[in-house]
Amino acid sequence: MPSVRGTVVIDVDTCKGCELCIDACPQDSLALSKEINKKGYHYAVLIQDNCTGCVNCALVCPDAVITVYRTKKTGKAEKIVTKQPVAVISKVQSNIKVSVDELPEGKVNL
Amino acid sequence: MPSVRGTVVIDVDTCKGCELCIDACPQDSLALSKEINKKGYHYAVLIQDNCTGCVNCALVCPDAVITVYRTKKTGKAEKIVTKQPVAVISKVQSNIKVSVDELPEGKVNL
Amino acid sequence: MNSELPPLDSLECVWAKPSTLTDTPMHYCPGCGHGVVHKILMEVIQELHIQSETIGVAPVGCSVFAYYYMDIDMQEAAHGRAAAVATGIKRMLPDKYVFSYQGDGDLAAIGTGETIHAANRGENILVIFINNAIYGMTGGQMAPTTILGMKTTTTPEGRDTETQGFPFKITELIAMLPGAYYVTRQAVHTPNVVRQFKKAVTKAFQYQKDKKGYCLIEVVSNCPSGWKMTPLESNKWMEQNMFPVYPLGDLKVDGKLTEKKS
Amino acid sequence: MNSELPPLDSLECVWAKPSTLTDTPMHYCPGCGHGVVHKILMEVIQELHIQSETIGVAPVGCSVFAYYYMDIDMQEAAHGRAAAVATGIKRMLPDKYVFSYQGDGDLAAIGTGETIHAANRGENILVIFINNAIYGMTGGQMAPTTILGMKTTTTPEGRDTETQGFPFKITELIAMLPGAYYVTRQAVHTPNVVRQFKKAVTKAFQYQKDKKGYCLIEVVSNCPSGWKMTPLESNKWMEQNMFPVYPLGDLKVDGKLTEKKS
Amino acid sequence: MSNVRLMKGNEALAEAAIRAGCRGYFGYPITPQSEILEYLAREGREHGMVVMQVESELAAINMVYGAAGAGARVMTSSSSPGISLMQEGLSYIACAELPCLVVNVNRGGPGLGTIQPSQGDYFQATKGGGHGDYHLIVLAPATVQEMADFVYDAFDLADKYRNPAMILADGALGQMMEKVIFREYDPKASMPDKPWATTGKPPTRERNILTSLHIQPEKMEEINRCLQVKYQLINKDEVRYELFYADVAEMLVVAYGLSSRIARRAVEMARSQGLSVGLLRPITLYPFPYQVLKDLAQDLRNVLVVELNAGQMVQDVRLGIEGAVPVHFYGRMGGIIPPPEEILSKIADLGSRISTPQAHPPLAENTKNQSANLNSIFEIAKTMRREDEF
Amino acid sequence: MSNVRLMKGNEALAEAAIRAGCRGYFGYPITPQSEILEYLAREGREHGMVVMQVESELAAINMVYGAAGAGARVMTSSSSPGISLMQEGLSYIACAELPCLVVNVNRGGPGLGTIQPSQGDYFQATKGGGHGDYHLIVLAPATVQEMADFVYDAFDLADKYRNPAMILADGALGQMMEKVIFREYDPKASMPDKPWATTGKPPTRERNILTSLHIQPEKMEEINRCLQVKYQLINKDEVRYELFYADVAEMLVVAYGLSSRIARRAVEMARSQGLSVGLLRPITLYPFPYQVLKDLAQDLRNVLVVELNAGQMVQDVRLGIEGAVPVHFYGRMGGIIPPPEEILSKIADLGSRISTPQAHPPLAENTKNQSANLNSIFEIAKTMRREDEF
Amino acid sequence: MTHEILFAGFGGQGVLSMGMTLAYAGMLEGKEVSWMPSYGPEMRGGTANCIVIISDKNISSPIVSQFDAVIAMNQPSLDKFEKSVKPNGILMYDCSNVIIPHSRTDLTVVPVPLELEVMKLKNSKVKNMIMLGAFLSVCQVARVSSVMNALTHVLPERYHHLLDVNRKALEQGKRLVIEAATPLA
Amino acid sequence: MTHEILFAGFGGQGVLSMGMTLAYAGMLEGKEVSWMPSYGPEMRGGTANCIVIISDKNISSPIVSQFDAVIAMNQPSLDKFEKSVKPNGILMYDCSNVIIPHSRTDLTVVPVPLELEVMKLKNSKVKNMIMLGAFLSVCQVARVSSVMNALTHVLPERYHHLLDVNRKALEQGKRLVIEAATPLA
Numbered sequence A, B: 001m002p003s004v005r006g007t008v009v010i011d012v013d014t015c016k017g018c019e020l021c022i023d024a025c026p027q028d029s030l031a032l033s034k035e036i037n038k039k040g041y042h043y044a045v046l047i048q049d050n051c052t053g054c055v056n057c058a059l060v061c062p063d064a065v066i067t068v069y070r071t072k073k074t075g076k077a078e079k080i081v082t083k084q085p086v087a088v089i090s091k092v093q094s095n096i097k098v099s100v101d102e103l104p105e106g107k108v109n110l
Numbered sequence C, D: 001m002n003s004e005l006p007p008l009d010s011l012e013c014v015w016a017k018p019s020t021l022t023d024t025p026m027h028y029c030p031g032c033g034h035g036v037v038h039k040i041l042m043e044v045i046q047e048l049h050i051q052s053e054t055i056g057v058a059p060v061g062c063s064v065f066a067y068y069y070m071d072i073d074m075q076e077a078a079h080g081r082a083a084a085v086a087t088g089i090k091r092m093l094p095d096k097y098v099f100s101y102q103g104d105g106d107l108a109a110i111g112t113g114e115t116i117h118a119a120n121r122g123e124n125i126l127v128i129f130i131n132n133a134i135y136g137m138t139g140g141q142m143a144p145t146t147i148l149g150m151k152t153t154t155t156p157e158g159r160d161t162e163t164q165g166f167p168f169k170i171t172e173l174i175a176m177l178p179g180a181y182y183v184t185r186q187a188v189h190t191p192n193v194v195r196q197f198k199k200a201v202t203k204a205f206q207y208q209k210d211k212k213g214y215c216l217i218e219v220v221s222n223c224p225s226g227w228k229m230t231p232l233e234s235n236k237w238m239e240q241n242m243f244p245v246y247p248l249g250d251l252k253v254d255g256k257l258t259e260k261k262s
Numbered sequence E, F: 001m002s003n004v005r006l007m008k009g010n011e012a013l014a015e016a017a018i019r020a021g022c023r024g025y026f027g028y029p030i031t032p033q034s035e036i037l038e039y040l041a042r043e044g045r046e047h048g049m050v051v052m053q054v055e056s057e058l059a060a061i062n063m064v065y066g067a068a069g070a071g072a073r074v075m076t077s078s079s080s081p082g083i084s085l086m087q088e089g090l091s092y093i094a095c096a097e098l099p100c101l102v103v104n105v106n107r108g109g110p111g112l113g114t115i116q117p118s119q120g121d122y123f124q125a126t127k128g129g130g131h132g133d134y135h136l137i138v139l140a141p142a143t144v145q146e147m148a149d150f151v152y153d154a155f156d157l158a159d160k161y162r163n164p165a166m167i168l169a170d171g172a173l174g175q176m177m178e179k180v181i182f183r184e185y186d187p188k189a190s191m192p193d194k195p196w197a198t199t200g201k202p203p204t205r206e207r208n209i210l211t212s213l214h215i216q217p218e219k220m221e222e223i224n225r226c227l228q229v230k231y232q233l234i235n236k237d238e239v240r241y242e243l244f245y246a247d248v249a250e251m252l253v254v255a256y257g258l259s260s261r262i263a264r265r266a267v268e269m270a271r272s273q274g275l276s277v278g279l280l281r282p283i284t285l286y287p288f289p290y291q292v293l294k295d296l297a298q299d300l301r302n303v304l305v306v307e308l309n310a311g312q313m314v315q316d317v318r319l320g321i322e323g324a325v326p327v328h329f330y331g332r333m334g335g336i337i338p339p340p341e342e343i344l345s346k347i348a349d350l351g352s353r354i355s356t357p358q359a360h361p362p363l364a365e366n367t368k369n370q371s372a373n374l375n376s377i378f379e380i381a382k383t384m385r386r387e388d389e390f
Numbered sequence G, H: 001m002t003h004e005i006l007f008a009g010f011g012g013q014g015v016l017s018m019g020m021t022l023a024y025a026g027m028l029e030g031k032e033v034s035w036m037p038s039y040g041p042e043m044r045g046g047t048a049n050c051i052v053i054i055s056d057k058n059i060s061s062p063i064v065s066q067f068d069a070v071i072a073m074n075q076p077s078l079d080k081f082e083k084s085v086k087p088n089g090i091l092m093y094d095c096s097n098v099i100i101p102h103s104r105t106d107l108t109v110v111p112v113p114l115e116l117e118v119m120k121l122k123n124s125k126v127k128n129m130i131m132l133g134a135f136l137s138v139c140q141v142a143r144v145s146s147v148m149n150a151l152t153h154v155l156p157e158r159y160h161h162l163l164d165v166n167r168k169a170l171e172q173g174k175r176l177v178i179e180a181a182t183p184l185a
């Protein structure tokens, strides 16, 4: 059992099952689920409890859906701000606003 | 007196008096005229009979108004074609033609 | 699985999505490098506390929707004109941070003139250049950086020099310009290169603060959809085929060409 | 003066205006390098007997009227687009000779994209690039190649890098592109450099015949009017101030960078 | 049957270009027309065509200039923003009188807009988006078959008049599939000699110069007058349109391209409901069938113009009708395509008003009761009825 | 008297830009307007303005986009071919609703053309040379004084409506000198807040996004409808024109910019000869004074439109007149400026015809007796009378 | 006779090629045909769809809002387009994926348990052909043989090894409805 | 009162600045003024010219084709513009460079032997000011003092050392015509 223990929380609804985290995990702690999420993807899940909290998976995750925790203080904690819910959509112009509703899912040709 | 003798003929009406030929002549054979031509320029003239036909003046003349002759065969003669009068202006399109009349004199801003 | 660990709130969070990224799920294809670059860029902006001083420019390309994800003021630019738009912003707001985020089609094809002249003027901006060797957004056509022999929808027989010319190494050209202060080529497909990339971004913003001039970070990246591969295949293919043509590393640091480069 | 010489018809003519130049007097200012370049270009075309196989492209700039003087088929191109127009012609007529004749504003400012991509494609054309460090035709504004400190109507205090960036050495960039086969920097202000220049032009047409690809001949030239000098002063100024920034010589021959270059 | 195929509009157009003897294609990808480039990259190259994806639309149009000047049949294609980038080049091409084909598969604008079908580029295509007095010959296909057929016609007209021709389609015509029959066409037979082309000056002729520069205004005016005479000839001889039921109609619907098909369905529905409605479909947008409208105007009570924009061709219709009867407008924008029912209800609405012809509303009519407060634009827009005249 | 100066139009415009609080100029040299850049490079920089000669017009307009988006008053200027290169950028700016000033010192086109004055870019300026449904606010100065004054007005209108404004001048107005008085103007007082500008998102507000991309057609249509409502407001509130003697005139001459001054002299001459002629000078070309024409039409017998082009504004005049009376056209092209006497003789000619109002001639009227043989275009053009309707 | 048919479902369910195959078949039988896809971005929770028109006469509008038949491959499509079927028209849907069924009573409704059927063929990619086969037995808009034929043209050559399984799926779908219909009769 | 004056000659003869100086002087006297150059290329054998209008009222057209006065600095200008002088107008020209003199008889014609005069001043660059001075004594369109004043504004600062010689030239021109006129009187 590694000296540093950690764990990850994955937002499975937003995960796209790209497997990059799985490939990046030095502990082989991750795998794809059998189930699919509501977007139709098999998502990443923690399959072993040997996670060291090394952050590798989080670094390569393109969708930023992995949050990593550790049991031991690293002294870096103050640098890491846990995601706060933020209001993301703004009325940007007197008469034109960009709303999230119009954001397409998946590839768009322009 | 140099072994090779030559001379130049200058189209004084087209000369713009830039003096580049004068500067380029190793024999100091050239100078600007006192008179002005019909364009208002003092033009280049041969002032000494020490021309060697070295072609320097002709090479640097931007307006190609100098013709150079030599007394001695150089073996290069066949490469040099004396200027033949050519018809220069063509009717280029069914309805648009470029005519020399429209060519401006001197700097044009576009 | 995690049953042996204490509950989350007794743990220390060591990595979380930066607060400068919005909660909007990204529209990118699974495994696409754009997402990683977005994430790191926003992480650096958060860490440097410059969210309120940064203006981003997203021209056309898959990342045209970047402003949905980046929680900063942003302008969408016409295809190829990001460097000009960024110049306009920066010249009016010289004390703000300005970056553009451009694809290879945008930066190295239609925007060649703007790209090179912004660098040559030494515009004090950061340009993030995603080189995925293809036009992702329009469905997989050849990009200027497409490597020889590579098949795309417009080079069905593979890119050949006769009609299509050579893979265009614009980053090498830009490094030669006196106005360019920091020019580097990075990637984001493994944890280590992501760490490198983050350093590069941090450095570039610092340079911009110090008014050093033009910084360019090329990211050699994948396009699983355009290349018709799985994300993992695409990363492997990228290492094997793109890195030889586009080797990673710094080309110019502190206004000086690196050894490697010459 | 010539009274001691035999009459002209008993002499041998060793230099005369090439028959490929029309009789139309050129509109250029006295002492302007454009005329010399025209003359040599047409001389080479005459000597190679390719008048009937050559198509020239003259974009906007002082040389926009080149087609009045060159007795060959010619197209006038929009400002900056000569490389694109030449590409269009060459691709339709691959066995003809195609050249473009461009100023520094045309080639290195508005036409940067077209210039670089034609080179990168290795278009089998010859580009003659007149670098006079100024916009001659529009009355003496700064060009991308204007040297630092040089006064023009748009840099009344002299070019400074802050607003205007650096003198843009596009020829050096082009030499780096694999599609470029022959890249050289020449001048035309003394008999000897004119001879050199003529050799370069001859070589470039030969390469084009052999389908070697893109050739670029930069001519560092004067603009007495724009610089507000006499022709002789301008040539001196050019030697003293421009040659250090734009040193003459070959940058790339037979597809290989020269010693000098690296 | 081998010549009958089910094809996307974009592909049909590309295939026709090959058959029309097009020797060069220069383009840059943009949705919704990248299939043209992609199809030609596959099929065109096989037929020896020079097919180049180049660095930009600007480069593309100028390569077309050079290549057309070299005497070849050549083309480019793009969609709205890309076509905007070509405006300088088009003005040069028109003035130098170079025949070529430019395809605009119109999408919703302005700006980056959407990729959905639109007719928002009508003005740009017909009035000249570039500088100076010039015109493209503009053909507006309404079917995939016409996407193919008009390629031949466009090249032929371009060659005949030494004038750039444009096919103005839209995203839907580019993407939809229909049956196409490729008619027999021999490019060699229909291509005129091009003695003006810059192919290298043989000793037997004087040199050819292609230019649009004429520094003396007198000369430039002469050039312009030549162009105008040419446009008059085109206006006299090349107007094309289709009329449905117009002979017995009180109301005339005018629409082109995709919207003409929707309108036609609506007209059919309206007639089956007993309304006296006809349809005019301009096929050439430049030259525009002004005279047809003028002739019809006598017997009409009402005109309805349907476009996928905010009202552009409606100006040409009004110029043709010259105030003889009211001209109404119905438009959708941004890539929205109205179903026939929507047009039908507009027809029915106007039909019921036919008995009381009203004065033609001024352009700003609908703003009358609106507050000038700009902050409320958003609210105003929400309450605006679509059939408002804007 | 210190504020009274004798200046070239280009210089007056540049000086006014400094006084109007313009903080950024991005441009590229082109005759006949390079003096604007040159003046600002001298004087503007002294006043702390960012004055940049950049790599192209394309770069310039997109720098304007960025800089305007950053909340500053900014501008660019060019002449015809350069303006054509800006069309994509203008469409983006219009859709993203960024206020800025674009100056077109129109020269003779199409193509490279001449450098002499022209009004050949009217369509491009007023109908939108770029793609999609958008409009610039277009002001047409006729004096050097107005070259200066309209800079303030253009910036104010641009800011008020968040819309790009254009000053459409011509080579003569740029090059001629007249007396100019720079009126008091406090940019700070007249510049509205720009809470939408991308200046960096403080924690106190949501982020600002400037875009013209709306991938869902419904959204894009909404954007378009907002724009159209804005244009209606502009049409309602911002139409500007000048009327001379129109109240008592049987014939109305319509002309703008330089040609309006020549026409005005001609009208004065005609009136002194007893002819009943008035003059309408549209000052805003967009919005166009349609309603004024409609109102005047009742009492007129005849309209003559004078332009330095082949007939562009005449279409807008016809749209306003709606067939009520014949609308004639007189135009010179390619940089030719007719003297007042030339217009006078046209007025006199029509005046004598006033008693027998004739049907409005079709557009192609003058080609009727012409052979369709294209080879003879050159000859036809030579014999064409200039007052032909084309 | 004119048939106006809408095919709708998630992107990736083969909705577009289903329509394209039918259109091609119509063309093979000498009819006028049009196929209009909803191109562009797949909207969040939206549907991909295409309109196919097959007619003896020229087709005026390729876009209509009321259909003779709607084939819905998922719940959102059913929800969205049920109302777009003309009175007495056909509504066909994959009932294995649907929680809220149809509600109109003036239609010929054909729910098809695609999940079940596709398992029989051990190939989830051919759902669309099963559905198309089923549709053909409800509505004789084209002969099955023409559709079989059409497949050869519509499938890119690199997929021609899948021709057989696609044809089987078609036939299975066709039988399905005939069988289902028999006991009812 | 409105004066419409045309100055014409070769480029380089100072024709444009002659007009500009007069226009400036008019402005200094509170008049409306306009100066319209023939900008653009100097045409082969053509003339540079400018139209100056000075008026008490607003100036409508800055371009006219008939002038109250024409000042021609060379033969081509005389040839071209003699016909453009209004009846009873003024035609003034440099007679030292003219071979074919004027022919109209309905004008006040003032031939000025500029070559001669300029030699007196030993400065060939001030021909234009001599001519302007001469014109001012024929036609009181502006006071000489205003023109003197105007010169300060019209001459770029780097040429201000030439102010004096220009003023002298003006005066010389003015005297010239007065003297010439005296014996005639």
Ligand SMILES: Cc1ncc(C[n+]2csc(CCOP(=O)(O)OP(=O)(O)O)c2C)c(N)n1
Binding pocket: A110, C060, C061, C062, C063, C079, C102, C103, C104, C105, C106, C107, C130, C132, C134, C135, C136, C137, C138, C143, E028, E029, E030, E031, E057, E081, E082, E085
């Ligand atoms: C003027 C113009 N031309 C073309 C397009 C279409 N277009 C949009 S993005 C793009 C290229 C995308 O490639 P890249 O810049 O490499 O970005 P990626 O999608 O690969 O990240 C093109 C050609 C456009 N929007 N505007």
Ligand SMILES: Cc1ncc(C[n+]2csc(CCOP(=O)(O)OP(=O)(O)O)c2C)c(N)n1
Binding pocket: B110, D060, D061, D062, D063, D079, D102, D103, D104, D105, D106, D107, D130, D132, D134, D135, D136, D137, D138, D143, F028, F029, F030, F031, F057, F081, F082, F085
């Ligand atoms: C689109 C466009 N922009 C600007 C111009 C004006 N213009 C004509 S030539 C020129 C630059 C001339 O400089 P250069 O290319 O260096 O040629 P040179 O005259 O110095 O030989 C410019 C800006 C133009 N004709 N077209």
Ligand code: SF4
Binding pocket: A010, A014, A015, A016, A017, A018, A019, A020, A021, A022, A043, A044, A060, A061, A062, A063, A064, A065, A066, C031
């Ligand atoms: S990298 Fe992220 S998106 Fe990809 S599988 Fe892992 S958690 Fe999911």
Ligand code: SF4
Binding pocket: A006, A007, A008, A024, A025, A026, A027, A028, A029, A030, A050, A051, A052, A053, A054, A055, A056, A057, A058, A068
């Ligand atoms: S934090 Fe490290 S060990 Fe834990 S799952 Fe992620 S990559 Fe594996």
Ligand code: SF4
Binding pocket: B006, B007, B008, B024, B025, B026, B027, B028, B029, B030, B050, B051, B052, B053, B054, B055, B056, B057, B058, B068
């Ligand atoms: S040929 Fe040589 S020597 Fe003779 S004049 Fe010319 S430069 Fe002088």
Ligand code: SF4
Binding pocket: B010, B014, B015, B016, B017, B018, B019, B020, B021, B022, B043, B044, B060, B061, B062, B063, B064, B065, B066, D031
């Ligand atoms: S170089 Fe030529 S133009 Fe110049 S002075 Fe000599 S002869 Fe005359």
Ligand code: SF4
Binding pocket: A107, C027, C028, C029, C032, C033, C034, C062, C132, C136, C137, C222, C223, C224, C225, C226
């Ligand atoms: S198309 Fe390519 S670049 Fe675009 S989002 Fe998908 S994978 Fe990424």
Ligand code: SF4
Binding pocket: B107, D027, D028, D029, D032, D033, D034, D062, D132, D136, D137, D222, D223, D224, D225, D226
């Ligand atoms: S302006 Fe300069 S480049 Fe142009 S002709 Fe004169 S000297 Fe030559």
Ligand SMILES: [Mg+2]
Binding pocket: C103, C104, C105, C130, C131, C132, C133, C134, C135, C136, C143
């Ligand atoms: Mg890319």
Ligand SMILES: [Mg+2]
Binding pocket: D103, D104, D105, D130, D131, D132, D133, D134, D135, D136, D143
């Ligand atoms: Mg230059």
